[in-house]
Structures are given as C-alpha cells and as structure tokens.
C-alpha cells in the first residue's frame with residue numbers, strides 16, 4: 001500500500017477531467033475535500049496517516065463537466081517545515097523534532113516548555129459566519145478561500161475564547177440550517193470538562209466581513225469528565241432537544257502532554273486505553289444545558305457518530321461506527337500501511353461495525369444514573385467514514401453511506417450503503433481502487449431520503465486511474481466517472497457546496513491580492 005500513502009504533489013492549476021457516463025444536470029457545485037498528504041520534509045518523516053499536512057482539493061462540477069485542483073494549506077507547520085526541512089511540530093503520531101539550529105543549552109531549556117501546537121488542519125471543514133475553515137481535532141480553525149485555497153486567517157478557540165480555557169475541539173461540529181454551529185471543546189482545570197459551544201450565525205449578511213468567526217460563541221452546556229483527564233473524541237451526536245457525548249476509556253494524560261517535548265512523545269503516545277473502564281454516554285438537554293442522564297456500556301472505541309434521534313417512546317437512538325478498543329489507530333501508522341498488502345493491512349484489527357444504542361430518557365420510571373448497562377444492536381458491519389442525507393441529521397432516518405473493507409483484512413476499499421431498517425447493504429467495489437468518504441447530494445425537490453447522488457474521489461493504484469465517482473444514491477449504481485489527470489490523496493472528509501462559486505465569490509474576491517484575482521479569472 002506504499003503508493004496510497006506517499007506525499008502527493010499539488011495541482012494548483014485546474015485540470016479538466018475526462019468524463020465517462022452522464023452527471024445529472026442538476027448536480028452543480030464544488031466537492032471540497034481535505035486530506036493529510038505531505039508526509040516528510042527533508043530526511044524527517046511523519047509517522048502516522050493523521051499527521052500528514054493538509055492538501056485542500058476540489059472537484060468542480062459545472063454543467064456535466066468536472067475539473068480538479070489542489071493546493072497545500074500554507075500553515076506555519078507547512079511553511080516552517082519547508083524552510084527548515086524538518087517536521088517542526090509534534091503531530092498526532094509524531095514527536096517534535098528538536099531544532100538543530102539551537103545550541104545544546106538552548107535546546108535543553110526549551111524542553112521545559114510545553115510544545116507549541118501544530119496548526120495543521122487536515123481533517124474536515126466547517127462553515128462559521130459564512131466563512132469556510134479547514135479544521136481537525138484541535139482548537140485551530142484555518143479560514144480558507146475555497147476557490148484559491150489561500151489561507152486567509154486563523155481562529156483559535158484557545159485564545160479567542162480565553163476565559164473558557166479550551167485546549168481541544170473535535171473535528172466534527174454540527175452545522176444547523178440557520179448558520180449556527182455546535183462544537184464540543186475540552187477545557188482544563190482541576191478536572192477536564194466537555195463544553196458544548198454554540199457559535200451563532202453572523203447577525204446580518206453584511207456582518208460576515210466584520211464579525212470574527214468565534215464572535216458570540218457561548219458555552220451552552222458543560223459536563224465534567226469522569227476522571228481528571230479528558231477522553232479522546234472525534235465527534236458527538238445532536239438531536240433537536242439533546243446533545244449526546246460518549247466518553248470512551250481512552251484518556252489523554254494531560255501531564256504527559258505537558259512533558260511531550262522532554263519525553264519525545266507524540267499526542268498518541270499520551271493516550272491510554274483502560275479496558276477496566278466502561279464507555280459512558282452523557283445525555284445533555286440543550287435548552288437548560290443540564291446533563292439529564294449518564295449511562296454505562298461495555299467499553300468500545302469510536303471515531304464517528306452516524307446520527308441520533310428521539311423516538312416517540314421516550315428513547316434517544318444513537319448510532320455509531322464502533323471498534324472493541326482503540327487499537328485500530330495503530331493500523332494507521334505509515335510504516336504499517338506502507339509495508340502491508342491491500343488484503344492484509346487490517347488482518348490483525350477489528351472491522352468497524354455500526355451499533356445502535358438506545359438511551360432511555362429519564363422520567364418517572366427511568367433514573368438519571370445507574371440505569372442497567374446499555375446493550376446495542378448491530379445495524380451492519382464494515383462501515384466507516386459514515387455520511388447521511390444531512391437533512392435528516394438529528395431526525396429519524398434510514399440510510400447510511402460509508403466506506404468499508406471489501407473483505408476482512410482489506411483497507412477501506414469499497415463504498416457501502418446500509419439500510420438501517422432492512423439491514424441490507426449495497427456496495428461499489430473495484431480492485432485496487434480506494435474511494436473516499438461518500439458525500440450525498442440531494443436532488444432538488446426530492447421527497448425520498450435517498451433521492452440524489454453519491455460523490456466520492458477514488459484513488460487508483462497499481463496503474464489504475466483516479467476519478468470522481470458519481471453513483472445514483474437509491475440504486476447505488478454508477479452514473480458517471482470523471483478521470484482526473486493528477487494523483488489524488490487518500491482524503492478524510494469534505495463537503496459538497498452547491499453555491500460556492502455564486503454566493504461566496506464576491507466575498508472571497510474582496511480578500512484576494514490583485515495577482516490572485518487575475519489567476520482566478
């Protein structure tokens with residue numbers, strides 16, 4: 001799998017794809033993707049897939065035609081790494097490399113200060129106040145121009161919300177249709193807290209230019225961690241009435257994080273799995289900000305919540321992609337990925353499965369705590385990087401789209417549609433091709449949940465071409481593929497933005513340098 005995890009060159013000029021098949025004429029817009037894609041500077045290499053520096057890339061679909069471009073996000077991690085030819089900051093799985101330019105005494109004293117944090121954001125995007133930010137499991141939000149991929153500004157919850165003492169924000173906030181965004185952010189103190197943060201939309205359309213992204217951000221609920229330190233988490237659930245937070249027994253040791261530089265540890269080195277502890281679910285009422293119930297379950301690990309909703313019988317349903325423990329993270333170390341065969345890479349790791357947990361809402365007969373241990377129902381196996389029709393976020397829904405292994409042992413190399421009612425699966429697979437997270441685009445005027453298309457960037461290996469794949473979401477059959485004459489990265493997350501080139505054009509044009517204006521025209 002060496003080919004899939006090599007540094008990918010950027011494609012700064014738009015290239016036109018060769019189209020096979022037909023993309024429905026109502027599909028127009030930009031599929032914006034974020035990927036870890038630069039894995040070394042000089043002789044220094046990152047160690048983990050999640051460490052790679054962010055390559056922003058876009059598939060632009062206009063009137064049935066597709067074009068593509070990509071550019072590295074010019075963060076200080078990227079710029080300093082390029083200048084100094086070394087991996088400057090600690091990343092998820094890589095320790096900080098000591099600065100060879102510092103003399104031995106300066107280096108010795110620098111060990112006693114906590115490491116300056118990376119500003120690499122190679123995981124996802126979030127729109128706040130009408131602006132688009134690349135983000136990751138970090139309080140850093142890099143504002144980008146989605147057409148040129150220029151880094152415009154940086155928001156940092158740690159400094160911009162100073163009184164909240166935030167040190168962490170997970171990579172999957174929820175965006176509401178009114179422009180509000182909900183994050184979960186960890187704050188530190190005597191005991192870590194999980195804070196649910198509401199970021200309001202811009203007060204008026206013309207305030208987009210003047211309001212800072214985290215302006216008006218407010219902690220609307222806060223839950224104390226079970227122990228002193230925070231768990232590692234990557235997403236959370238939301239319904240119209242509740243937030244759902246899962247605290248897995250995978251703790252980030254804050255003391256070790258402070259000593260990372262001295263001990264030459266990565267963030268992952270500071271995380272510890274405790275198999276004796278359960279996983280805990282916190283049910284938090286949005287209106288009053290109170291944690292109304294906690295539940296325990298047999299310990300498990302999860303990156304991704306799929307969806308959550310309230311049933312009329314007083315139950316909150318929570319669907320997640322789960323593993324028995326956090327060892328799956330070890331699979332993503334680059335030395336393992338690069339040195340493994342496609343069908344053997346996940347051989348010694350558990351496959352992801354979609355579990356449904358039912359949380360009884362406390363009331364007359366249901367206590368707030370000490371409920372019986374939660375059991376779960378398996379909705380289906382082999383689904384990761386889950387997506388849904390986002391109109392159904394927080395609502396009762398039926399279909400999950402994701403990637404999964406073709407067979408046990410494989411890397412994520414097929415696309416899956418899982419029917420949560422019938423438990424039937426539809427799949428798309430081509431040998432030695434690696435599809436990205438499938439993004440659902442709803443047909444205008446659609447009534448059925450799966451009336452639309454699925455788009456996914458597919459990385460071809462072994463001489464196979466890379467392409468943007470378009471599937472009919474209902475039948476999960478191929479409508480078109482647009483062959484991209486560039487190498488694609490193995491990406492993590494992204495979004496389809498139908499009105500990018502129309503609504504936002506004027507706003508971003510104002511921020512461009514004259515030279516960039518010419519280039520973009």
Ligand SMILES: [Fe+2]
Pocket residue numbers: 171172234303304492493
């Ligand atoms: Fe994710």
